[in-house]
Amino acid sequence: MISVLFFGPVAERIGKSALQVEFHHTMSLQNLRDKLAAQYPQAFEIVCFAAVNGEHARDMTIALTDGSEVAFMAKFSGG
Amino acid sequence: MKAAVRIQQEDFSQDEEISALKACSKRMGGIGTFLGCARDFSEGREVEQISFDAYGSMALSEMQKLRSDAIGKFALLDARIVHRIGTVSGGDNIVFIAAGAEHRVAALEACRWMIDELKQRVPIWKKEITPQGDAWVVPHP
Numbered sequence: 001m002i003s004v005l006f007f008g009p010v011a012e013r014i015g016k017s018a019l020q021v022e023f024h025h026t027m028s029l030q031n032l033r034d035k036l037a038a039q040y041p042q043a044f045e046i047v048c049f050a051a052v053n054g055e056h057a058r059d060m061t062i063a064l065t066d067g068s069e070v071a072f073m074a075k076f077s078g079g
Numbered sequence: 080m081k082a083a084v085r086i087q088q089e090d091f092s093q094d095e096e097i098s099a100l101k102a103c104s105k106r107m108g109g110i111g112t113f114l115g116c117a118r119d120f121s122e123g124r125e126v127e128q129i130s131f132d133a134y135g136s137m138a139l140s141e142m143q144k145l146r147s148d149a150i151g152k153f154a155l156l157d158a159r160i161v162h163r164i165g166t167v168s169g170g171d172n173i174v175f176i177a178a179g180a181e182h183r184v185a186a187l188e189a190c191r192w193m194i195d196e197l198k199q200r201v202p203i204w205k206k207e208i209t210p211q212g213d214a215w216v217v218p219h220p
Contacts, residue, residue, distance in 0.1 A: 008204030009215035078203025
């Protein structure tokens with residue numbers, strides 16, 4: 001399984017802060033994003049960043065591994 | 080001594096943070112600080128409170144990297160970053176950054192760089208709670 005986390009404005013639009021998605025062999029970060037964006041288009045309108053296992057992920061083609069923790073995030077507004 | 084990089088609900092003491100910074104070296108000739116506070120007015124409306132959400136583990140890790148990067152980039156003797164989460168009211172402290180260097184230019188430039196980078200790199204979001212309703216903050220340049 002892939003653990004998908006949402007925070008702040010994205011979590012509010014989705015209505016939850018975490019999801020479990022079944023892992024498929026050869027699943028990329030982009031595949032996961034596309035799958036979830038189709039389910040939650042309003043939330044993904046504001047998604048600007050992704051993280052895999054707590055690290056910024058700028059390459060959307062990277063392959064995910066079973067048990068990965070992925071976050072799709074809106075622009076940050078801390079400070 | 081408290082950790083140099085922290086995310087916490089409770090308020091912090093600027094004096095304690097500066098004392099901890101100064102304790103690392105007597106070669107420190109300049110300290111630049113930034114204190115971010117909650118405003119009670121934003122985008123033409125009153126703000127009653129600000130609440131924060133964070134990807135806690137990643138935010139802390141990014142802040143630790145940010146401190147290390149700043150120390151390397153500006154040859155700092157030490158640096159500290161503290162960010163509050165939870166809910167704060169107008170006038171309350173939100174974030175404190177301190178950079179200590181041998182001379183003032185590096186300290187001031189590092190401090191400015193760290194708060195700018197924090198806003199770009201650290202997964203924290205703020206929501207303004209107003210009499211007209213709540214709204215997530217759209218980042219300012």
